[in-house]
Amino acid sequence: MIEPIDITAVSKQHILRIKREDLLHPFVSGNKFRKLKYQLEKIKEGANETALTFGGAFSNHIAAVAAAGKLNSFKTIGVIRGEELENQPLNATLGFAKSQGMKLHFVKREVYRSKTDTDYLAQLKEKFGPFYVIPEGGTNELAVKGCEEIITNDHAEYDYICVAVGTGGTLAGIVKSLQPHQSAIGFSVLKGTFQAEVVQKFTSNQNYKIIDSYNFGGYAKIDSDLIRFINEFKENQNIQLDPVYTGKMFYGIFDLLKQGMFKKNSRIFAIHTGGLQGISGMNEKLKKKKLPLIDQ
Structure with missing residues (x-):
């Protein structure tokens, strides 16, 4: 339109x-719809039933991935920047993501900077099992x-x-x-x-x-x-x-x-x-x- x-x-x-x-x-809107379109196809075609991604407390991307997971029947994990947020009431974005079934994993900001490191991703796989990685912001x-x-x-x-x-x-x-x-x-x-x-x-x-x-x-x-x-x-x-x-x-x-x-x-x-x-x-x-x- x-x-x-x-x-x-x-x-x-x-x-x-x-x-x-x-x-x-209504939930996976704008550029997030575009960015996730072909990644969702790959998840459906692959063996992984879980998608893991990264974002901040107000991330549109986190909300969109969570909604897409629920709509397409795959599990989602959100690695959230800011360990201090874990003990605070969830804001509207994170609350929505959780309501869509996303597991929220809060990490320190210095740890979050390792989000593209192979060793850190290996640690996450040890913790959560196999998953498909969607980069921060969805860009690939x-x-x-x-x-x-x-x-x-x-x-x-x-x-x-x-x-x-x-x-x-x-x-x-x-x-x-x-x-x-x-x-x-x-x-x-x-x-x-x-x-x-x-x-x-x-x-x-x-x-x-x-x-x-x-x-x-x-x-x-x-x-x-x-x-x-x-x-x-x-x-x-x-x-x-x-x-x-x-x-x-x-x-x-x-x-x-x-x-x-x-x-x-x-x-x-x-x-x-x-x-x-x-x-x-x-x-x-x-x-x-x-x-x-x-x-x-």
Whole structure:
């Protein structure tokens, strides 16, 4: 589903539309649906009846894998960053994952950094038995293959394709699908543009750039200015954005439009990658900090 975005307040020389990937599935939505599509097929075809993956306390990926496991009748294990979370009430994201049957395994942050090490994965297999590994954020060759399907020949009219960037897999798939006249802009939700290494791993195309000017301090970090923008966007456009990914992307797009960074009369296509499940958990965090809440 593609919808127009009213940008007359910031530009009358551009067209902005949004692809509602968030509507693909109620629980496995957006880029998570794309990233898991071919990995789920591999799990069904293989001998493993368990999938193990990694994520933080507000991870869309953790929630999506848990839901996919329940829907497809395989067990799921989530290795969660932050040992201190084990003795705290589960937030909305982790509570949902547990309700879908996911076993949550909380680890220290320094241990979590070993998530790709062969020795650490061997330790996990000793503890839990055999499993299929889905990387943090879901990014691997099969995930990129799924994300290549986001942009098709039907979208050739657009000059810029905009997407929020976490691990870089979704952007890699989009860049692989671009036509020569198109370019992608990845809005990093973390500090740094290291995701370029991931993109280059999967494609030699260079018609993209990653910017981290709108990360608001890092992953899952927001402030009252971003909250205000998300709430005004929902009121004006009747579209809910999430605070970790799409809120930051659209904040960046609007700011770049104000700055005149897009070519005159160009057509901009933004991808809504989902992530709305994280709003409830973020609002719990905002309440503790006595900040404004995100409208739902």
